[in-house]
Amino acid sequence: MRVALFIPCFIDQLFPNVGIAMVTVLRRLNVDVYYPQEQTCCGQPAFNTGYWEEARALAARYCEIFAGADAIVSPSASCTAMVRNFYPELLGRATQATAHTYEFAEFLVKKLGVTDVGAKFPARVTYHDACHALRELRLRDEPRQLLRNVKGVELVEMDQAETCCGFGGTFSVKFPMISYAMDEVKVTSIQKTGAQYVVSTDSSCLMQIDGYLRRQNLPIKTISLAEVLAAT
Amino acid sequence: MTTALDQFKYDAAEKTADLRHRAVIQKAIATYDTAVASGRLRFADWQNARSHAAAIKWETINHLDGYLEQFERNVLANGGHLFWAETAADARAHILQLARQHSVEKVVKSKSMTTEEIHLNDALEGAGIHTVETDLGEYICQIRGEPPYHIVTPVMHLTKADIARTFQEKLGTPLTDSAEELTMIARARLRQEFLTADMGITGANFAIADTGMVAITENEGNARLSFSLPRVHVAIVGIEKLIPRFDDLALFWPLLSGSGTGQAITAYSSLIGGPRQERETDGPREFHVVLLDNGRTRLLADAEQRDALHCIRCGACLNVCPIYKNIGGHAYGTTYQGPIGSVITPHLRDAQEWSHLPYASSLCGACTDVCPVRIDLHHHLLHNRRNAVQSKFDGPLQRLMFRVWLATMQSPAAYSLASRLANLALRLGVAQSLLKPWTATRDFPTPPKQSFKDYWRQHGRGA
Numbered sequence: 001m002r003v004a005l006f007i008p009c010f011i012d013q014l015f016p017n018v019g020i021a022m023v024t025v026l027r028r029l030n031v032d033v034y035y036p037q038e039q040t041c042c043g044q045p046a047f048n049t050g051y052w053e054e055a056r057a058l059a060a061r062y063c064e065i066f067a068g069a070d071a072i073v074s075p076s077a078s079c080t081a082m083v084r085n086f087y088p089e090l091l092g093r094a095t096q097a098t099a100h101t102y103e104f105a106e107f108l109v110k111k112l113g114v115t116d117v118g119a120k121f122p123a124r125v126t127y128h129d130a131c132h133a134l135r136e137l138r139l140r141d142e143p144r145q146l147l148r149n150v151k152g153v154e155l156v157e158m159d160q161a162e163t164c165c166g167f168g169g170t171f172s173v174k175f176p177m178i179s180y181a182m183d184e185v186k187v188t189s190i191q192k193t194g195a196q197y198v199v200s201t202d203s204s205c206l207m208q209i210d211g212y213l214r215r216q217n218l219p220i221k222t223i224s225l226a227e228v229l230a231a232t
Numbered sequence: 233m234t235t236a237l238d239q240f241k242y243d244a245a246e247k248t249a250d251l252r253h254r255a256v257i258q259k260a261i262a263t264y265d266t267a268v269a270s271g272r273l274r275f276a277d278w279q280n281a282r283s284h285a286a287a288i289k290w291e292t293i294n295h296l297d298g299y300l301e302q303f304e305r306n307v308l309a310n311g312g313h314l315f316w317a318e319t320a321a322d323a324r325a326h327i328l329q330l331a332r333q334h335s336v337e338k339v340v341k342s343k344s345m346t347t348e349e350i351h352l353n354d355a356l357e358g359a360g361i362h363t364v365e366t367d368l369g370e371y372i373c374q375i376r377g378e379p380p381y382h383i384v385t386p387v388m389h390l391t392k393a394d395i396a397r398t399f400q401e402k403l404g405t406p407l408t409d410s411a412e413e414l415t416m417i418a419r420a421r422l423r424q425e426f427l428t429a430d431m432g433i434t435g436a437n438f439a440i441a442d443t444g445m446v447a448i449t450e451n452e453g454n455a456r457l458s459f460s461l462p463r464v465h466v467a468i469v470g471i472e473k474l475i476p477r478f479d480d481l482a483l484f485w486p487l488l489s490g491s492g493t494g495q496a497i498t499a500y501s502s503l504i505g506g507p508r509q510e511r512e513t514d515g516p517r518e519f520h521v522v523l524l525d526n527g528r529t530r531l532l533a534d535a536e537q538r539d540a541l542h543c544i545r546c547g548a549c550l551n552v553c554p555i556y557k558n559i560g561g562h563a564y565g566t567t568y569q570g571p572i573g574s575v576i577t578p579h580l581r582d583a584q585e586w587s588h589l590p591y592a593s594s595l596c597g598a599c600t601d602v603c604p605v606r607i608d609l610h611h612h613l614l615h616n617r618r619n620a621v622q623s624k625f626d627g628p629l630q631r632l633m634f635r636v637w638l639a640t641m642q643s644p645a646a647y648s649l650a651s652r653l654a655n656l657a658l659r660l661g662v663a664q665s666l667l668k669p670w671t672a673t674r675d676f677p678t679p680p681k682q683s684f685k686d687y688w689r690q691h692g693r694g695a
Contacts (some may be wrong), residue, residue, distance in 0.1 A: 007684045009641075011676075013651050014677055023692075035688050038642040046634050048595065050617035050626065054638040061642060135597035158569040164554045168594025175241070175592050176669035179559040181248035182594070183674070211674030 003033045004069035006101060008079040009041040010117050015169065015203045021230035022075045022104050025117050029108075036065045044082040045096055047168050052090060052206075059087045062138045066097040071111060075226045077103040077133030077201045103133060104226055105201055109142040115149055122152030125223075126195035128186070129162045130202035143201055150228055160189035167208035183212045190220060198222045236565055237588040243563035243683075244592070260388045260549050267494025268548070274496055281550050285487050286606035289356050289542035292474050296541075299441040299474045300523065306444025306636065310506030312519040320350035327352065327433070327466055330520060334464050336361055336430040340422075342448070342455035344435025345368035345383050345545060346468045346524055349567045349580075352433070364425045366454040370419055375402040375637060379405070381561035383568060384492050384547035389560055422454065432458035432516065436469040437488060437544070439521075443478045443505065446521065449488060451499040459504060465516040467504065470524050472541040484544065491546035491604040524672055527580035537612050540575050542605040549599035549609055555592060564589065571599035575612045578620075587625045590616035648685070655679050 017103065026033050043058030062083060066072050074080050080103040088094040108114045127147060133139040147155050166172065166182025186209060190198050198220060200206050206222040211222040213220050247253055272278045292299055307314045317323035331339070339361055341347065354376070356363040365374040369386035371563065376398055380386035387395070395414055399405045405417050434455055438447040446467045448455045459465040475484055480618040489495040508515035531541055550556045550570030566577045566586070574589035590613040599609040620626060640646045657663035658679050664671045 009647075009651075012390070013655065014679050016680060016682060016687055019684040020687055035692055037685060037688065038644045040644065040647045046615065046638065048617070049591075049630075049634070050619075050621035051634045051638075052618045052621070054634050057638060058632040058641055067388070069338075084644070131594070131596040131598075135601060162598075164594045164596035164598070166554070166594055169598070171591065171594045173667070173669045175244065176672065177241075177245040177248045178555055178558055178592065179594070179670075180673045181254070182554050185558070207677060211676060214675040215673060229514070 001070045003031050004066050004070065004072045004073045005033055006039065006066065006079070007022040008074060008076045011075060011203060014207070015224070018075045018203050018224045018226050019223065021226040022073070024230040025226065026073070027116060028117065029112065039065055042082045043078045044079060045097070045169055047082065047086060047090070053092065056090045059090045060111045062087070063091070063097045069097065071107065072097060072101040073104055073107045074101065075104045075224065076203065077130050077139065078139050078204060081132040081136035095205070103137055103139065103142040103201060105146055106137060106139050111147060115145045117146065117229045119229045119231050121152040121228045123196045124154045124156060124194060125199050126156050126158045126190055126193040127161060128165065128198050128200040128205055130200050130205045131164050133201045134162060139201070146225065146229060147199060148155045153228070156193040156195055158193045160186060163189070164209045165205045167204050172208065183208055187212050188220070191206040191218070192206040195220065199225050199228055201225050236585045238595060239565055240563060240588060240592065243565070244559045244658070247559045247563050250620060252535050253560060254558060256391060257388055258557055260385070261557060264494065264551050268491065270325060271490040271496065274490065281483065281487060282606050285483055285604060286542060288475065288480055288483070289605050290539065292476055293472065293532065293541045294540055296471065296474065299476055300471060302441040303439055303444055303474060306442070307521050310444050311509070311520060312444070312506045314521045314523060317522050317524050317526070321524070323350050323468065323522050323524050324352060324355040330464065330466060331359070331361055331431060334430060336464070338425065338429045339363045339431045339433055340425050340429040340458045340462060342434045342450065342458040343370050343386070344433070345380070345567060346435045346470050347433060348380060349526065349575070350524065352430055364422070366422050366425065366458055367450070368415065368452060371418055371422065372398060379562065382550060383545050396584035403524070426457045426461050429462045431464045432462040433466045434459050434470065434690060436467050436473050438475050438481065438484060439469045439473045440478050440481070441474055441476050445587060446504045447481060448502045448504065449485065449498045453500050456500055456502050460515055463516055464520065465504070466520045468522045471528050472543065472603060487604045488544050488546050491548040492601070531576060531579040534579070536615055537575070537579070540572070540612060541608050542607050543572050544605060546602065546604060548602045552598045552602050554594070554596060554598070571609045571613070575609055576615060578616055583623065584625045585658045587620040590620070599622060651683060655683070
């Protein structure tokens with residue numbers, strides 16, 4: 001199986017360690033990965049802002065770049081949902097590439113059938129359901145299964161795990177006051193768990209949460225699920 | 233001039249900063265959540281019930297012309313009257329004319345968002361007709377001079393103490409912390425109004441095509457008094473309220489109450505099948521239905537978003553919406569708040585003026601998951617956004633920005649150059665100000681020197 005890495009633009013630029021962690025875990029599981037270097041952005045910012053023509057051009061580009069892959073794996077549920085759920089609407093059809101794009105945790109549990117990747121991460125953590133993982137890709141249990149099997153992890157659920165963190169891409173810039181209030185609700189819920197770390201599939205949510213935590217000097221840290229799974 | 237967008241931003245900023253306000257509505261919604269969760273358990277298969285309801289509504293809306301005509305024939309056969317109102321102005325004019333024709337001096341109203349939509353109270357009062365809201369929540373709104381805060385729960389934003397203060401200020405009654413006493417204050421006043429009203433105006437939760445009946449759902453008995461005591465009953469019905477068959481109520485009544493309040497069925501469920509018949513001793517002498525379009529056929533013409541007309545106005549999407557929970561109902565500035573309001577308002581009203589509402593969403597999708605008639609709400613917000621861009625409501629600067637962005641993303645060389653520049657600017661701390669709306673309250677991450685692409689070039693193959 002030839003597995004292509006789809007590293008979204010903001011992961012490439014802001015959170016490369018998340019991509020590297022995903023590669024580490026996949027190689028540990030003897031998955032043969034390759035990285036098409038001409039990839040850039042999936043087009044979601046344009047799509048979500050209403051620029052479907054611009055997004056369509058990038059959708060077509062993605063399908064060409066990833067045409068030969070048996071599976072395409074990404075450490076972002078949001079970008080995966082863009083490709084698998086919205087490209088078919090944009091392009092008028094599904095393609096091999098759109099149908100076989102998976103979020104990382106989804107790929108591990110549903111495609112490889114792996115729920116224990118041999119990781120060790122001794123910490124009290126809480127899990128934030130990224131909206132696109134939960135409601136576009138329907139991933140609720142898969143990330144939690146992976147987390148529970150990490151040695152040393154104590155998973156404490158927060159009361160607002162499924163509530164949006166308030167990022168929403170350009171939404172957070174267009175309506176910062178609403179986005180900030182949502183961030184506040186999320187962080188309050190996280191604090192109540194006494195967790196040291198907030199874990200999520202999506203680094204965009206974590207950036208939103210971390211931005212609040214750091215501005216308020218709160219001692220909680222954010223970490224991607226991929227990085228937890230890469231830790232030994 | 234203050235635009236709807238300016239006003240929205242102003243109100244949203246004010247409401248999100250008001251922590252007491254947020255606490256009040258989040259507490260109210262938490263109570264609702266508990267009730268609805270147990271309400272759904274009464275369905276053997278909630279998901280299947282949603283699918284079935286969606287299928288019935290799909291059928292109805294896609295053959296709405298036929299069902300509306302069938303409904304009209306049956307209303308007329310039952311001895312009622314029916315008026316097709318294309319616009320809000322048509323509906324108001326018709327109702328005022330009916331009022332004049334029957335020398336109406338006083339109107340009692342039961343809760344109806346459709347009458348809010350057409351601003352009926354102002355029109356009636358303007359014509360010198362005393363108009364009284366009789367639903368407790370709407371009554372409180374009326375004496376406060378506020379629009380309903382929520383399509384189901386008009387005073388969700390008020391506590392018992394707030395209501396006691398309102399009554400003290402407006403009605404001169406003593407302060408009390410007893411909900412029962414507050415209710416009795418309203419009840420004592422409203423009973424007199426019912427007994428002396430000449431016309432009762434209601435909305436309709438469902439209009440039943442095969443019987444020509446109007447179904448009304450309520451918990452206070454005020455709707456029943458509003459349509460049975462006065463001489464004339466007028467029901468204002470949005471054309472999307474049709475259901476094909478009487479038997480469909482077996483699903484739609486519990487579906488509405490289950491999603492709206494968590495009740496198995498509301499305390500009062502009424503069916504109005506026409507005016508007082510011969511040998512009957514009570515009921516109105518005339519029954520009038522006003523079928524309201526007011527932009528709904530524009531939505532009907534849009535095959536992509538037509539399912540937004542499935543809405544039964546249960547309020548579930550508001551209660552689950554993190555935007556609604558933080559800004560509240562009044563900030564929207566619309567008759568219909570929350571996700572459904574943001575989807576339909578650009579269709580029902582000026583598309584450009586209200587084009588910001590679909591953007592005021594993080595697209596979290598919680599609304600779509602709870603909608604009892606499976607309206608694809610958050611995806612429709614995306615469709616609305618695309619429509620706004622196609623209609624050039626976006627502004628030249630943003631359009632240019634996305635053109636430049638696309639050119640960058642289509643070329644790996646341009647992407648590489650742009651990302652190096654952005655990386656440098658962020659590391660030097662000069663780009664953060666461009667992200668001001670976000671960075672004003674939060675810290676933006678400083679990117680590492682090496683991107684993933686750099687990593688792969690160095691270590692990718694060999695590892």
